Amino acid sequence: MLLSRPPVQGLYDTLQTHSIESWVRYKPCQVGLMADVLVDALPRSRVAVPLIAAFASAPAVRDALLERHPTILDQFLEKAVNGESEYDSACIAFFASPLPEGFVPPARIATLISRLVSVMVADPCMDSVTPIHALITGLKGSPQVLNDVPSEIMSGLQLEFTKTLRNLDDHMGNLLCLSTFAQITTARLTEQHQHGSERQWLLNIKQFFGPKRGIKTLDLVVLRAILACSSSCNLGPQDAAASIRLAIDISDAIEPAQKQAWIASNSAKVTKLCEKAAKDGLDPGIQKMAVCFLHALLPEQSLSSQLRGLGLRTLFSKDTNETLELISPRLITRLAKSLATTGELATREVMAFVLGTFKNSQWQDGDAISALTLAQLILTGLQELDPETLNFNLSSSMSSIRQVVGEAVESFPRKPNEDQCKELAMCNSQLCIMQNQLFLSLLGLYNTSSTQFTGDIIMKTFMARVVQSLPDIRCAFSTRKPIGNRERLSLPDTRNLSSTHIDRDWRAGFTNAFMQNAQAQHDNMMRKIEETCFDLERRCDDVEGPLRIVEEERDRYALEVQHLREQNEQMVKELLEKTDEVEAARRMSSEHLTESSHEHTRLEQLLQDQYAHRDELMASVDALRMSLNEQKHESEKALLTERDTTRSKELELMATLTGKDDQIEELQEELSDIKSRNEETVQSLALMESDFTDSLERARLLHGQKDDRITELLDLTAQKTREIEDLLEQDRNMQGLCDSLNETLDRKAEEHEEQRVALEQSQTKLRGDIERLNREAANEASRASNEVCFIFPYVAIQTSSRSMLTIPQIAKLHAERERLQSAMQATALNASKDAQVKDKRIHNLERKVQALRDERAAKAREFSEAQQHIGRLMGVMGFSANAPESTKHQRTRSSPFDSPVAKSPRLIGEEKDGACRPSSPAPHRRGNRKSLRSEPIHASPAASPESPRDTILSGRRPLAETGGNGSANRVPSGGWKSSQVDAVPSTPTPASFEENHLRGLNLGMDLEFSKDFQFSGTAFTGSDGQAEEQ
Structure with missing residues (x-):
């Protein structure tokens, strides 16, 4: 009779036929206690580590282990890194699913990845790639850990996985490599190192799912899914379903644009996969995963x-x-x-x-x-x-x-x-x-x-x-x-023990001592029993192992015999049913035997024909087999050539890798330089902090000065308010002046129109005079030519009749002819010059009129903006009584013939100047600004007090005194130029006034604002001056 096996060994045997996930769903209340039992069994049972590896594949159990024993993963990683391979499976199981949020992975993960990569390099296959895939999947939720893995390890991983992908015969190996790349791509890793250089290995991985290789990757994945659903697949049902699960992860990482492009151009492959998934007799696990893949893809x-x-x-x-x-x-x-x-x-x-x-x-x-x-x-x-x-x-x-x-x-x-x-x-x-x-x-x-x-x-x-x-x-x-x-991971701290307390109850003390002694004996007995059980467990594993294997084979054979017996009974029942059917068919066949004999003869003849056709097909099959062998031989040669090419590319990549190592050394040197610059920056930052302290002190002083300034500004605001009230009063006075100036401008415009008509009439008359002069010059030229014609025959006649003319007479005749020709040319030249002068004057007048119109429009806009600004200031200061009046004034000059006049309180100063010097010329303006022009108004300085309008008009020069171009020119000596003195008389007469009015009509009324109260406006930029220069 066999000894009963310990509970841990029995649990290990039970796991071979039952699912842990199902137990976790139905008994989540036992997960925490099971985690404690597994950890407690670690020092006493050899199957404890495999048990933890099996249970840790369930996320709930893994989370419970990490919560109750936070150091267990780090200790397992330490064992695995030190070469104890039995802990590898347990470490991989901890990373079979993403780690819980808030859990900090141990720092030995990078060393474990490096070790697994080296193992995979030695033997690249599905078994060596699976642990790496599980690790990357678990670390997907912790991208910072993958960022901290050295680039050399990840570059080696990318390089070896790329080599594995070239072996298309490894079905699961290709999918595991691509799925690992997909997990890295979707882990939101940074594409640059801390010093700014790009992670080339990450960029190479992302190329498998981007525009460069995304379509090829998806095509390979779909073909692998079709193969997994095919009957010719050499994988088991579980591996085939797992391959489709990997295909889903890979397709999720491909960019949507590449996925849509592949679907649009590969409808036949999608249809083929749908047919495979809907095929009867397909394994349920494979069919379910294929359906999930199609719903995720399409x-x-x-x-x-x-x-x-x-x-x-x-x-x-x-x-x-x-x-x-x-x-x-x-x-x-x-x-x-x-x-x-x-x-x-x-x-x-x-x-x-x-x-x-x-x-x-x-x-x-x-x-x-x-x-x-x-x-x-x-x-x-x-x-x-x-x-x-x-x-x-x-x-x-x-x-x-x-x-x-x-x-x-x-x-x-x-x-x-x-x-x-x-x-x-x-x-x-x-x-x-x-x-x-x-x-x-x-x-x-x-x-x-x-x-x-x-x-x-x-x-x-x-x-x-x-x-x-x-x-x-x-x-x-x-x-x-x-x-x-009893064997805890951490010993209790003896420093927390309380001081010894003397108990006077001796009876209770003896009782406690006996109880403690009994408990100690009980603990010793239990420890001995545990050691005995451990020894029995070891003996059962070492001595009774073969017997247990035989028992398992016996049980398996018994199950097979039972299964075969049931199949035999079912087949006997089916045989009886078939026997009845055959008897009924025999009776029916006896009735059709005669008919079938004739049919049999016909079929024999047809069979002979089919035999002949079969021989022909066999011959064609032999020919095809020979051609297939030749093609196979050629493909083998091409494969060898491709392998040589691949080897050369690999050597080139190794050379590139050497260059990358040199670049890494250069980058390290740059890193040291950056560190030195960083230290300098820290020193400058300390200086800046001291400067900042000084700046704070100055800011406090400025804050006090700001308060004083605010008080002054408030007083100044009150003063400006009073000034605004005065300016509003002046604005109302200026409004009347603007109206009178508008009337004057309208009158001048009418006079300009009359003068333009007179000019056109004079131009017409001048053209007639020019034509008349041309006709007279032509008549004179013809008369001179006739005279010459008459002279030459007369000379010829005189020469023939008498002797020839003398030389002085001939010279006199030539001089007379030249005089007549020069007189004719001078007359024509004078007429053309007069016409050009008058045309030029006409063009100048037209340009001046257009400049006056532009200036008037600009002044209108400036005046409107000034009124709006005054209205806003009045609204801000609380004066809104005159708002309707200003609006009314603004509407009054909306006509296109009104004169734009800018209002300014500087006119008060001009009134004083006009009252003191009524006959003096107008003061010069700054820059290109034009002085205000008006009609000549004579006023006596001793007259009674004048109105503001008369005062302003008296301070303006008449048009007759403005010169030929209508502008007061600056002369360093204070006098006029000689040409202007000759052209313009000192006293304005009606005739000279009309002439100057035609030459330089300039009605610009630019009023300068005072420095204390100046509005934003557009100043006239000297369009008249440009016209004068032309």
Whole structure:
């Protein structure tokens, strides 16, 4: 009789046929205690490390181990790095899924990755790549750890994985390498080092999923998925399903644009994969993963009805445990979201499953927790939909949701009947927790989809309060304290022991001493028993190992015999049924025997023909086989050539790697320079801090000065307010002056029009005079020529009749002819010069008129802006009584013939100057500004007090005194130029006034503002001066 094996060894044997994930779902209350038991068994059992490796593959157990024993992962990594390979599997199991948030990974991960890469380089295959893939997958949620891994290690990883990808015969190796690259790509790593240089290895990895190689990568992945679904695949069902799972991870990392381009150009491959996935007889695990891959790859709009049906069957299979084990929660959520997006029909079926699961969970059958977990994942996928799409697709299911939620409200929240699950197959507390969570999810989905509560903040607040007020349902197992450890990882601190206390109760002291002695003996006895059990366990493993192997073979053979016996009985039953069918067929065949004899003769003849055709096909097959062998030989030669080319490229890459090492050395030198500059920066920062302290002191002094300045500005503001009131009064006075100046400008415009008409008439008369002079010159030339003609015949006649003319007479005749010609040319030249002068005067007048119009428009804008600014200042200072009046004035000069006159308080000074010097010339303006011109008004200095208008007009020079171009020129000596003195008389006469009025009509009325009160306006920039220069 065999000895009973210890519990740990029995647990290890049980794990070979049962799933840990299923146990975690049904018994989460035992996870923490199981973690303590496994850690407690480490020093006493050889199977403790394999057990931890097996249980750590479940995220819940792994999280419990890290929470209760935070140093266990670091200690395992230390053992693995030091060469103890039995800890490798346990370390890899800890990274089989992403680490929990807030957990800081140990620093030895980089060393472990380097060691695993070296192992993979020595033997590149699926077994050596799988640990690296698991490590990168676990570190995906901690990108900082991957950033801290040295670039040499990651560069070596990228290089070796790229070499592995070239071996297309390694099915799983290629997918594992690409999946590892996909995990690195989606881990949000930084593309640059701390010193600014780019991570070339990361850029090379991202090329597999970008525009350069993304389409090729997706094509390879789809082909691998098709091969996994094919009957010719040499992988087992679990490996084939795992390969499709890797293909999903790879396709998720490819850029969407590349994915769409591949789908558009490879519809045949997509169709082929759909046919393979829908094929009857395919392994359920492979079929489910293929359906998930298609739903993840294709857009929701392009999914066929067959794919939707396969997706529904994949989610709602009878064995929910199998579905949860084969498909990860992330893929279940994505599949539910994809199905719900396709339309209202699929959404209704999904909701029917969820509602049915919720209603049936109250019977507490064996698969209740698995079904509730699946329903919760499906609801999570539905809640990720767009609100409009979700509301539309759930419209037909709202009544069912309302009914189920209404019935469940009465029993919410559900509580377990017993505090401890004891020997039950599942934990009642966990069942109640999941039922409550699913009810809250259904209620939230109903509130979101209902038009009555859409966006209602009250319902959202109520739901949050309901979640917070849920009772804390905990099983008794989860509340138990950890099992006591006699060999703890950390010893107790003796410094915390309290001082010795003398107890006067001697009887109790003896009792405690006896109890302590008994406890010590009990502990010694238990330690001996544990050592004995450990020895028995070792003996069972070492001595009775072969016997246990034989027993296992015997059990396996017994199961096979039982299975064969059942198959034999089933085949006997089928044989009896077939015998009856054969008897009935024999009776029927006897009736058709005669007919079949003739048919048999015909078929024999046909068979002979087929034999002849077969011989011909065999000959063609032999020829094809020979050609195939030749092609195979040629392909082998091409393969050798390609290998040589690959080797040369590898040598080139090694040379490039050497160059990169040199660059790294240069970068290190630059890093040292940067450090020195950093120290200098720190010193300068200290100096800047001292300067900043001084600046703060100065700022305090300036703050005090600012307060004094503010007080002065307030006083100055009051003074300016009084000045504004005075200026407003002056503005009203200037308004009347502007009106009078507008009238004067209109009158001058009319006079200019009359003078333009007179000029046109004089121009017409001048053209007539020129034509007359031309005609007279022509007549004179013709008369002179006639005279010459008459002279020459007369000379000829006189010469023939008498003697020839003398030389002086001939010279006199030539001089007379030249005089006549020069007189004719001078007359024509004078006429043309007069015409040019008059044309030039006409053009000058036209330019001056246009300049006056532009100046008037500019002055109008300037005056309007000044009035608006005055109105705003009045509004700010509280004076709004004259606002209608200023608006009225602004509207008065909206006519295009009004004169733009800028108002300024400087006219007060000009009035004083005009009163003192009425006959003196107008003062010179600064820059190119023109002086104000007006009609000649003679006023006596001794006259009675004048009005502001008369005062301003008296300070202006008449047009007759402004010179030929209408501008007062600056002369250093204070006098006029000689040419201007000759052209302009000192006393204005009517004739000279008209002439000067035509020559230099300039009605610019630019009034300068005072320095204390100046508005923003556009000054006239000397358009008249430009006209004069022309």
